[in-house]
Amino acid sequence: MNTIDERLDSVAGQHLVTNDDFRAGQQALSNRIDAAQAYAKQASDAVQQFAQTTASVGELQALKADLETLSGTVQELRKPPAQPAAAVKKAPAPKPVSVPKPKPKPEPAPEPPPFHIVGVEYRGGERFLSIAPPGSTRLSQIYLIRPGDVVAGTAWRLRTLDDRTAGFDAAGVSKTISLQP
Numbered sequence: 001m002n003t004i005d006e007r008l009d010s011v012a013g014q015h016l017v018t019n020d021d022f023r024a025g026q027q028a029l030s031n032r033i034d035a036a037q038a039y040a041k042q043a044s045d046a047v048q049q050f051a052q053t054t055a056s057v058g059e060l061q062a063l064k065a066d067l068e069t070l071s072g073t074v075q076e077l078r079k080p081p082a083q084p085a086a087a088v089k090k091a092p093a094p095k096p097v098s099v100p101k102p103k104p105k106p107e108p109a110p111e112p113p114p115f116h117i118v119g120v121e122y123r124g125g126e127r128f129l130s131i132a133p134p135g136s137t138r139l140s141q142i143y144l145i146r147p148g149d150v151v152a153g154t155a156w157r158l159r160t161l162d163d164r165t166a167g168f169d170a171a172g173v174s175k176t177i178s179l180q181p
Helices: 002-012 019-078
Strands: 116-123 126-132 143-145 156-161 165-170 173-178
Touching: 019 116, 126 156
Parallel strands: none
Antiparallel strands: 116 126, 126 143, 156 165, 165 173
């Protein structure tokens, strides 16, 4: 005990660490904390940017489908109308009474699906179709469906799925949607 008391008495009046050493250690620790906080902020920003980019991929695919539809419509409008055959000059004949023919009704445009296709995913060796509601911007809004699953009530049932197409039964009508890479 006496030896310990002597040691304590010799240390009691002295600092084990100088003030300069203490401040230098404190500064080094503060620098490490600042660097760790900056790294965490950078990682958080990267995750947010990734989430926004992923959400916009679905929007881009929807825009691409709309653009392809519009492009097809423009090409149809650019086609020249059918030219009548050259008229052969004949003696004027009495004009027959023409009965106006009713114009055939144009086929209604196919109903677009009530969702946007994000892509095809494989999980456990099984193929799933990733879909999202129109205008969705969050990853939590993406749903995975497989053949036999119903989307939007009973209107759209996934019938077949491969790497390039998805076949649906929509209100009794068979529809095939091309999956863009």
